[in-house]
Amino acid sequence: MYDFFLLRQSVLNLYGNHGTRSGPRRKRIKKTKYISMDRRIAIKNTALLIGATLGSSTLTGLLQSCQNQKRIDWVPVFFTGEQAAVVSEITEMILPRTETPGAKDLKVDIFVDLMFGKALSPEDQEHVRKGYDRFEAICQEKFNKSFLDLGNEERKEVLEQVEVETNTFNPAVWGSPLGKQEPIDFYRRVKQFTLVGYFTSEEIGKNHLQYDPIPGDYKGCFPYNGENSWTL
Numbered sequence: 001m002y003d004f005f006l007l008r009q010s011v012l013n014l015y016g017n018h019g020t021r022s023g024p025r026r027k028r029i030k031k032t033k034y035i036s037m038d039r040r041i042a043i044k045n046t047a048l049l050i051g052a053t054l055g056s057s058t059l060t061g062l063l064q065s066c067q068n069q070k071r072i073d074w075v076p077v078f079f080t081g082e083q084a085a086v087v088s089e090i091t092e093m094i095l096p097r098t099e100t101p102g103a104k105d106l107k108v109d110i111f112v113d114l115m116f117g118k119a120l121s122p123e124d125q126e127h128v129r130k131g132y133d134r135f136e137a138i139c140q141e142k143f144n145k146s147f148l149d150l151g152n153e154e155r156k157e158v159l160e161q162v163e164v165e166t167n168t169f170n171p172a173v174w175g176s177p178l179g180k181q182e183p184i185d186f187y188r189r190v191k192q193f194t195l196v197g198y199f200t201s202e203e204i205g206k207n208h209l210q211y212d213p214i215p216g217d218y219k220g221c222f223p224y225n226g227e228n229s230w231t232l
């Protein structure tokens with residue numbers, strides 16, 4: 001009997017490729033040469049093997065899907081989950097995070113969705129839904145991708161196009177538009193509510209604009225020395 005706790009060769013090495021036999025062994029056991037491999041090298045080689053198996057195009061698709069897949073952690077009122085994710089990304093492109101918070105930092109995307117669901121008439125809501133479909137169609141025509149799958153430069157190009165092509169708000173006097181207002185499309189509404197939600201937020205009003213909780217007398221004209229704008 002062999003002591004398997006002290007045995008240095010495998011059973012295959014002891015008996016050869018044909019298992020145990022009753023006759024004497026003709027060849028001596030060859031000393032097995034053990035090769036140690038650094039753990040990092042082993043992981044690297046495994047990754048290379050997997051890459052060779054999957055192929056570069058498959059890996060690229062997997063990586064892009066992980067990078068571009070955007071999800072929201074809130075329940076939308078008006079949009080579907082995917083549409084709300086698009087709205088969220090648009091708000092952040094309009095007001096990205098710099099030295100001041102970005103739109104998503106202040107949950108402006110949630111405000112925008114709420115405004116679409118509560119502040120628009122049914123006719124305007126229907127126009128917005130159709131506008132969203134046209135917006136996605138532009139992405140498909142230009143890049144054969146949905147907006148969420150576009151890179152930042154591609155997204156910027158799409159937004160620049162719809163900024164030029166979509167209807168704008170008519171000039172207004174005391175809140176009343178001058179002339180007949182053409183229907184406002186999806187992107188223009190998102191931009192409108194993004195700006196309103198951002199600049200009327202408590203964070204921006206108190207900490208990034210000039211804020212006076214108890215205003216005194218009104219001064220119509222005074223020297224401007226580069227101060228921040230006043231909060232609404």
